Amino acid sequence: MKITQVEAIPFAIPYRKPLRFASGEVHAAEHVLVRVHTDEGLVGVGEAPPRPFTYGETQESIITAIDKLFAPEVIGSSPLEREAIHARLNRTVGNPTAKAALDMALWDVIGKSLELPVTDLLGGYGDRMRVSHMVGFAPPEQMVAEAERMRDEYGITTFKVKVGRNPYTQDVAACRALREALGEDVELYVDGNRGWTASDSARALQEMSDLGLTLAEELCPADEVLGRRWLVQQCTIPFVADESATRPAEVTRELLGGSATAISIKTARTGFTASQRVLFQCEGLGVEVVVGNQVDGQLGTMCGAVFGAAHELTSKRAGELSNFLDMRDDLLTEPIRIVDGTVPVRRLPGIGVEIDPEKLAHYRQDR
Known part of the structure; x- marks a missing residue:
């Protein structure tokens, strides 16, 4: 062939x-x-x-x-x-x-x-991925309403909260509103997309120490080398490298340099082949991973689910697999369904989708 x-x-x-x-x-x-x-x-x-x-x-x-x-x-x-x-x-x-x-x-x-399904070729660990939903910038009441809708309609109980605005007048208040509205049974973690300084990040995390956050992702730029290392030393939860770890060599740099303690794997930027290399690096070094999302459509989302379900380590955390819900339409003949907070992997040859x-x-x- x-x-x-x-x-x-x-x-x-x-x-x-x-x-x-x-x-x-x-x-x-x-x-x-x-x-x-x-x-x-x-x-x-x-x-x-x-x-x-x-x-x-x-x-x-x-x-x-x-x-x-x-x-x-x-x-x-x-x-x-x-x-x-x-x-x-x-x-x-x-x-x-x-x-x-x-x-x-x-x-x-x-x-x-x-x-054969690609998920079997990659590893064949499971047949579905739990879903984490990204809650973007909005007034706190709108962020709460969106999270409640995702929980009630799709069974999603893990939420990634976008921060990186003013931590004291907006971001901390939004996270606190989400925790108060959703209760203790829902998992919350934050992603700054490099929007805070190291000092702002440390103060904000301290102010949110009672909220039970599980991860902190890319709060400040990777180029702020010493500030970022200092921040990670203060951080009591896994600090996730995302945009700073786009290939295996960068993963090594971030982890061994002390600038991160966990890694976001996105098939949209490393495919299946390089994503496996990153995953095996993380397994060998004993760090956690999360399956991230590049605001993918349904094809890209299914690729994330296929990869995440194939391996034990990626299956331990919810993957960011719901961004396609923000799109008005998609290209697939059979749309993805979120069932009880999970995306099932299709038992079809290849990725399991048709355009x-x-x-x-x-x-x-x-x-």
Whole structure:
């Protein structure tokens, strides 16, 4: 089996409301669908969500990287030659989500060719992932209302609270309102998207020490090396590296340098192959992981669930798998369902999803 064609298709689906966090704001899912075709008629799919304020990628740059740099390196190869393919892709620096989407599309092809789910090929640990929901910037009463709706409608009991505004007049008050409204049975953790200073972070965490927070993620920039290490020494809960740990070497740097004590794994930026490498690093070093989300659509969300369910360590925590609910529509023929606070992995070959051709025709931006 040989790869005959690689497509990079831009599409845009509006959000129900703008998504706001410390590093930026998005109004629509302007993503790229990656399709890998083979000479046996199989087609693998992956989703690349651009995040220019995090990785420097745009929809246009992803398409260009795939069309001009990556497709010529993989056409004519077998999808099973993953190591050789990645060696060629990695001659080009950066472009993490473009590489990740191509990697996941290759795994999708391999699963379909073997008639096996990718989650079984990756590890086969479980058949579902518990869901964590991200609560974005809004007045406290609106954040509470959203969390209560997610709990009551979908059975979600883990919430990631976006912070990174003014910690004293907004963020701490929002976290306290959520805890008071939701009670002690709900898990809360915070993500600053690099919006606080180290000193603000330390003070805010101290003020929230009675709220039972379970994780603190990227509260201040990774470039503030000494301040960040100082903060981690003060932190009584796992401090999660996310944007600062986008590849295995950065994971090593953050953990061994004392700038983090846990890692967020996002298949949208490390695919399945590099995500496994990061996961095995974390297992070997004895640190916790959380399956994160790049505000993925349903295809990307299913990839996160497939990866998380495949391994024991990623299954221990709820994965961030509900952001697609903020989108007005999606591309899949069968939408993802959150059942009792979990996303079940589909027992189908490959990733387990199919693209609806009519929806793709409606939302694609290159025609």
